[in-house]
Amino acid sequence: NKIDAIPGWRPHPDASFQQTYARQQKHVAEDLDAKIYSMMGDLSFLGFKSDLYTRMKSFTDTVAIVPVSAKTGEGVPDLLLIIMGLAQQFMKQRLKKVVGRGEGVILEVVEEEGRGATANTILHSGVLRVGERIAYLSRAGPATTKIKAILMPKPAEEIRDPRDRLKSVNQVEAAAGVKLVAEGLEDAVAGSSILVVVNEPEDLKRIAEEAREFIISTDKVGVVLKADTLGTLEAAVNYLREKGVLIRVADIGDVSKKDVVEAHVVRQKDELLGVILCYNVKADAEIEREANSRGVRVFKNNVLFRLVEDYERWVDETTSQRRLAEFESLVKPGKLKVLKDYVFRRSDPAIVGVEVLGGELKPGTTLVNTLGKPVGVMSQIQDRGVPQPVARKGAKVAVSIKDAMFGRNIHGDETLYVYVPEKDARQLITNYSNMLDEASLKTLEEFVEIMRKQHPLWAR
Structure with a gap:
């Protein structure tokens, strides 16, 4: 190769x-x-x-x-x-014809002008005759139909018109590739078995058991997988399991409203698994609108690894966005020094100049001293008279501190810390320490040490 x-x-x-x-x-x-x-x-x-x-x-x-x-x-x-x-x-001996009822596999279903839906089929054992009933798997489940015609390719020397390349035969013996014409084949599932009906209930049961091996419903929380044939469904299930993706439902056929409902139920528990993966199948416009209205993502691709790549890329992006949003919602550590020569108002609120020594300052956060005692709430940050949403390490800004009084609970050259709620501190230490810069991490460690002097198990 x-x-x-x-x-x-x-x-x-x-x-x-x-x-x-x-x-x-x-x-x-x-x-x-x-x-x-x-x-x-x-x-x-x-x-x-x-x-x-x-x-x-x-x-x-x-x-x-x-x-x-x-x-x-x-x-x-x-x-x-x-x-x-x-x-x-x-292999002459092993290729001998076997007499018995016909059994085979549907390779694909093709719509042909003048014939309707036809099934390209491999007959691997027995004999198949026009007029016999065959059992097969349809999108609605096991079904039977009567063979109207069996078509086989003409020998090359007999083909005069490329449009007339098939000949009709009354019967065919294994092994052979044939095209079957019968009612209901438009819903036949490629990859499923066919067999001449001998005992209809038993034959339908056999078809159902073969299909059940692939049409699965296992994990309570998982993706909804749709594929066009049993073969592609099996390949997709195995590939997703290798990737560690949970599967709630794996089925054949185009996406239905039921699939959307299944994915929506999962989405209530896990947004990343409440999706529909379409491998070589369609989702019509109405179904896509229904999915969009329920917040269900539909991924479509005719190439398996690209379908899974698209899904995994979306999972990574969504996880990153969610992680960033969660990080942004937490109160970050901050450390400042009160500049004694820049006191603009002593109280109600106190307005003083500060230098940010580590982390960040944001309006609305509580400040504490080195003993962990609250001194007030920082209500505004200004730089040369312009309000600022945040001030980071190295910045020198003016801050207004509600409930503080300079000379009583805050003093010149004093070091203050942003009060980080215990649950936020625990989250930052456990899950987001790699998203804090070195100065912020050091500031957080100092603040936690202050709080643990009073409460040894704080944020553990």
Whole structure:
């Protein structure tokens, strides 16, 4: 794999290996040859005879090396051809037809002009006939329908018109790829099993049990996951579980009002999980309006890892915003020195000049002295006569302190601290210490030490 990663490689999407190899520059082709010979040496060391498939005369005792690029598709036709040839040559006994009722898997549901909804299906065992009833999984649950037509590709030599590439057959034997025409297939779920009905109650029960393995409802609090097929649903469930994302409901089909209600219920408990993840499915405009009105986020993408990336990015952003909002709501530590030569009013309220020694000052916060006793509430901060919402370390500003009297409970050159409520101090110490600068953290430690002299368990 990854021949496209060879330096200087010129990609030719979906070309055969021989075609793309012939179009490479000489030094690039030689580089690839060297890598192949190195691989042959490694395989030989392990006891396997191998060679580039184009040079092989016998596949009986030699391992075929088929260079490919999964990214560009180069060499993939060769790989499929080799696999088919080896299967036909060496697996004849295992590829024998099995007589019995038809069983298979719906690959996809396609709307075709003149035929309506059709199901591209792989018949992996038994026989399928026109007129037989089949059981399958619909979006509403297990269902049955009658086969109206079975279509198979015509041989290449019989195709005259590209629009007329299928032929109708009365029956088909496994293993085969067919297109089924029947009523109700527009609601069939891709990835689900089909089987010819023998005992309808038992057959429907079997279909339901297969579906129940993937249509889950486990965690009380978790995301709502919607996917278009059982296969994509299984992949999405496994991927989300690897990522540690809880899932409340995982189901197939487009988003419904019920899904919105489920997500809304979860949102009441956890906003980050009260969302709907749509993998390769739609949410119509009315459903999206309903979700928006309930505050439910809907994430849509046809690529699984991008869908999860979008969700995780939103979780990170929302968590950061929520954390910042919580941090901003807390009273921050602050330390100031009263400047004795800048007393503008002694009381009612006292207005004095101060220097911020650490942390920050904000109007509305209580000030305490070094004994932890309140001296008043700071009602306003001014710098050269202009009100300020905050003053930080190094600033020299005038503050008005309600209930304070200069010379009685505040003095020149005195150090005062912002009173941080105990619950706020505990939050800052436990959850937000990394969001405080060094001076603020030191100021908080000093203030906590003052409070613990009176109450040893304060903010623990």
